[in-house]
Amino acid sequence: MTELNLDAFWMPFTANRVFKAAPRIVTGAHDMYVVNERGEDVVDAMAGLWCVNLGHGRPEIADAVRDTLLHLDYAPTFQMGHPGPFRLAERLVSVLPDGFSHVFFTNSGSESVDTALKIALAYQQVCGEGSRTRLIGREKGYHGTNFGGTSVGGIMRNRQQFGPLLPGIDHLPAAVSRERFVRGFPPADPFFADELERIVSLHGPRTIAAVIVEPVVGSGGVYPPPLGYLERLREITQAHGILLVYDEVITGFGRTGTGAFAASGFGVAPDIIAMAKGITNGAIPMGAVAVRREIHDAFMAEPDGIELFHGYTYSGHPVACAAALAALDIYEREDLFARAGRMESAFQDMLFSFAGKPGVVDVRGVGLMGAIELAPQGAAGAAGMNAFVAAWNAGVMGRVTGDTLAFSPPLIVEQQHLDRIREVFEEVLAEQYDW
Numbered sequence: 001m002t003e004l005n006l007d008a009f010w011m012p013f014t015a016n017r018v019f020k021a022a023p024r025i026v027t028g029a030h031d032m033y034v035v036n037e038r039g040e041d042v043v044d045a046m047a048g049l050w051c052v053n054l055g056h057g058r059p060e061i062a063d064a065v066r067d068t069l070l071h072l073d074y075a076p077t078f079q080m081g082h083p084g085p086f087r088l089a090e091r092l093v094s095v096l097p098d099g100f101s102h103v104f105f106t107n108s109g110s111e112s113v114d115t116a117l118k119i120a121l122a123y124q125q126v127c128g129e130g131s132r133t134r135l136i137g138r139e140k141g142y143h144g145t146n147f148g149g150t151s152v153g154g155i156m157r158n159r160q161q162f163g164p165l166l167p168g169i170d171h172l173p174a175a176v177s178r179e180r181f182v183r184g185f186p187p188a189d190p191f192f193a194d195e196l197e198r199i200v201s202l203h204g205p206r207t208i209a210a211v212i213v214e215p216v217v218g219s220g221g222v223y224p225p226p227l228g229y230l231e232r233l234r235e236i237t238q239a240h241g242i243l244l245v246y247d248e249v250i251t252g253f254g255r256t257g258t259g260a261f262a263a264s265g266f267g268v269a270p271d272i273i274a275m276a277k278g279i280t281n282g283a284i285p286m287g288a289v290a291v292r293r294e295i296h297d298a299f300m301a302e303p304d305g306i307e308l309f310h311g312y313t314y315s316g317h318p319v320a321c322a323a324a325l326a327a328l329d330i331y332e333r334e335d336l337f338a339r340a341g342r343m344e345s346a347f348q349d350m351l352f353s354f355a356g357k358p359g360v361v362d363v364r365g366v367g368l369m370g371a372i373e374l375a376p377q378g379a380a381g382a383a384g385m386n387a388f389v390a391a392w393n394a395g396v397m398g399r400v401t402g403d404t405l406a407f408s409p410p411l412i413v414e415q416q417h418l419d420r421i422r423e424v425f426e427e428v429l430a431e432q433y434d435w
């Protein structure tokens with residue numbers, strides 16, 4: 001790739017100088033693979049960035065995008081409409097948990113989170129609960145990088161460069177079990193969710209608008225919730241008139257193996273769901289926020305006029321809607337919302353084959369999302385980064401967060417790909433930790 005000048009692109013969440021000294025350039029992608037600069041297939045163990053759930057290069061999505069661009073490249077959705085978002089909202093409602101009736105469109109997970117938080121605040125206001133302005137996030141939570149999401153997020157490095165952030169925010173403790181090497185949900189530990197009662201008594205329930213959590217922590221290191229945790233959060237929020245928001249940007253669209261959303265499969269439904277990523281298979285940027293009918297209808301009880309002073313130029317963009325409708329056709333035709341459930345055991349077998357090896361301090365996961373946590377070597381994150389780079393060079397694209405290796409392959413993953421991922425990481429970690 002000698003002809004590529006790397007200088008001008010300021011890369012996100014990247015050590016730019018380190019990367020540009022030894023770049024990793026993806027030059028193509030198909031099915032379960034991305035293609036490296038030498039034209040070789042590299043197994044995509046991360047579905048891009050937790051988003052390419054259907055695998056790469058789906059012709060139906062490409063055709064829908066091209067046809068739509070030629071037919072209707074853009075139309076506004078402020079005081080105007082076009083068919084795409086109406087059709088897509090209806091389709092999404094059909095795969096959402098019962099009771100979810102309306103969908104607001106955004107362009108990313110970060111925008112979905114900020115939109116969800118704004119809807120929660122505005123809802124409390126239209127219900128005459130205007131004193132409810134506090135938002136509760138969680139330590140280790142990742143909710144994107146806009147100001148709302150950064151404020152409720154709980155990863156120190158993502159917060160510390162940006163000043164005081166939003167006022168009126170509090171955080172639950174990270175629900176990280178003391179048990180290690182647990183497949184699926186860790187054992188119950190009432191402490192984590194009961195902390196919400198403490199926060200409620202500290203601030204007063206009538207000051208709190210919403211609590212937001214990822215059903216399974218993703219970017220913070222892949223932590224499935226302890227048994228009973230989401231149930232207890234639901235109980236406490238309901239008792240105090242607080243909305244429960246799930247950030248399903250990663251867990252949505254079949255990732256957890258229990259249907260389209262963790263909200264349906266985990267048996268505890270929230271009031272608002274933020275989503276993005278898999279909605280278009282990552283092909284076109286798009287996000288969405290789904291709400292329960294009571295929330296939507298509370299806004300409609302106001303006198304006629306604009307009910308929510310919020311939206312984006314590209315809310316319900318025709319091309320994104322076409323990509324999402326094509327993606328939903330594939331999810332349904334290939335029964336992919338159930339696929340992570342069918343592959344979970346093979347995937348977890350692969351991950352747990354690393355349990356007990358030198359340098360591996362934890363393995364965890366649920367559905368088709370999992371993590372191998374490594375013992376630090378030198379600076380924080382160095383061990384993880386070394387393993388990630390070595391694996392890329394050996395033919396697997398994973399992801400690293402601190403010293404934790406994360407895995408979330410496309411839902412079409414087969415045993416042969418899992419075998420290849422295991423083989424490469426065995427090689428890499430054997431070298432790194434002197435097995």
Ligand code: PLP
Nearest residue numbers: 108109110142143144247249250
């Ligand atoms: N929320 C969660 C749980 C995420 O994992 C992410 C991205 O990884 C986001 C929000 C932000 O999404 P985006 O990067 O599309 O803004």
